């Protein structure tokens with residue numbers, strides 16, 4: 024099917040600059056460590072964190088957060104390509120539309136594997152326990168989520184063409200509430216009722232729960248299942264919105 | 275190869291509707307080389323973008339390479355190559371990688387794409403820069419990289435939007451040569467837009483003149499010049515009386531004759547043979563001309579006679 028081969032072609036093209044200058048990703052690798060160093064001690068000191076160690080609870084949250092930051096940036100690279108002609112050139116190439124978005128989103132997700140590995144390595148001495156199979160499944164779910172978020176970010180960049188501020192405004196306004204209201208950084212169990220209510224309709228909540236379960240080496244399908252569904256639904260919605268946005272402008 | 279009927283596109287800009295293209299009919303046969311000529315904002319790029327599936331038409335139909343652009347955009351994309359007005363190559367990438375990946379997008383194998391990329395880099399004088407990132411190139415070098423991109427997959431129908439903008443005369447000549455060669459070799463159909471009148475004149479078999487979203491004339495450069503502008507002979511006579519007599523004598527052989535002071539201006543069909551004939555006729559009638567000037571019209575004269583503006587004026591407006 025052309026979707027998979029086109030995704031691979033777009034992914035390869037998007038990833039090229041990383042290999043020209045292997046030091047650029049170092050900075051993006053440092054980002055999660057900064058979060059860990061600054062937020063970790065606060066979380067560790069918070070009473071009532073469930074699980075064996077606060078790190079077991081916190082590390083999956085950081086991994087999800089890093090993937091959110093990465094993939095929601097998919098559209099910002101596109102903004103640049105739209106001001107030159109290179110986006111138009113891609114749109115005129117005989118590529119599957121969903122594959123264009125997926126390839127670009129995967130390029131933002133790929134560093135997550137390395138970032139995740141570094142986080143785990145750094146946290147092992149602090150009593151974090153790695154369950155490799157669970158971690159891999161967790162990353163796979165995040166990749167699916169990332170395709171959806173990347174596609175939404177792509178659609179947002181297309182729709183805000185010529186109004187760059189709009190892209191950033193919407194991206195930031197949505198990202199942080201979604202992030203906090205998923206219990207990713209701080210537990211919501213002690214939060215006010217409205218926060219807990221909102222979190223039940225936030226797809227990210229289910230993904231964060233699934234990640235925590237998988238990273239703890241538990242394969243509780245009643246928790247993981249909803250996370251998988253949330254990720255797949257985000258991908259489906261994202262790609263649909265993305266394709267419809269493309270169709271409105273091009274054919 | 276290209277057929278449009280009533281193809282139109284409106285843009286909405288600040289609550290105002292800009293009618294960029296106002297319903298044009300274009301027919302291009304396989305193997306033709308057609309140039310789209312018109313001032314800034316005439317609607318050239320908008321038309322090209324509709325034909326290449328990158329912009330949705332507001333009204334009208336377009337069939338490109340046998341497929342309807344709205345019903346079968348993927349088939350159209352597969353059949354065409356497009357060099358847009360902006361840089362198709364991304365500034366963060368190396369030239370050779372952009373070319374190879376582009377070839378892969380069109381289904382070329384990696385080996386094929388690498389071979390073709392090397393060939394085109396050589397041809398466009400970029401061989402030494404294959405590994406340079408595009409952001410470090412000069413504007414003209416970047417433009418040549420764009421052109422290489424469009425030629426990678428040897429499309430049967432190639433659209434070029436102002437391909438020669440930013441190129442020096444040497445490279446412009448190389449590009450023109452390459453376009454002609456490719457066409458002869460591959461039987462390519464080429465549709466290009468240009469600002470350079472000489473380029474349209476030399477390259478194109480047929481020129482479509484577009485102004486304010488409408489095609490106002492179409493034909494070969496020679497036809498357009500002959501029918502819409504004509505060669506002009508300007509004769510300097512001894513005085514006004516002689517000028518009037520000369521005009522009366524020559525009226526029958528010219529398409530248009532005007533006198534102003536001691537000067538006679540004739541619009542004729544084939545100026546190069548008309549000039550000596552005219553001078554001999556004047557000598558025979560004992561009305562010798564003091565000076566004689568022949569002006570072969572350019573496409574700019576065609577545009578002037580159609581719109582009352584020259585292309586240069588129109589661009590400045």
Ligand SMILES: Nc1ncnc2c1ncn2[C@@H]1O[C@H](COP(=O)(O)OP(=O)(O)OP(=O)(O)O)[C@@H](O)[C@H]1O
Pocket residue numbers: 285286287292293294312313314315316317318319320321359
């Ligand atoms: N995205 C857009 N939004 C609003 N108006 C637009 C848009 N794109 C083009 N136009 C308008 O449509 C008209 C035609 O533009 P177009 O780019 O087709 O001109 P052109 O003939 O290619 O000119 P040039 O020689 O400068 O490239 C212009 O008046 C332009 O301002």
Ligand SMILES: [Mg+2]
Pocket residue numbers: 318319320359435
């Ligand atoms: Mg243009």
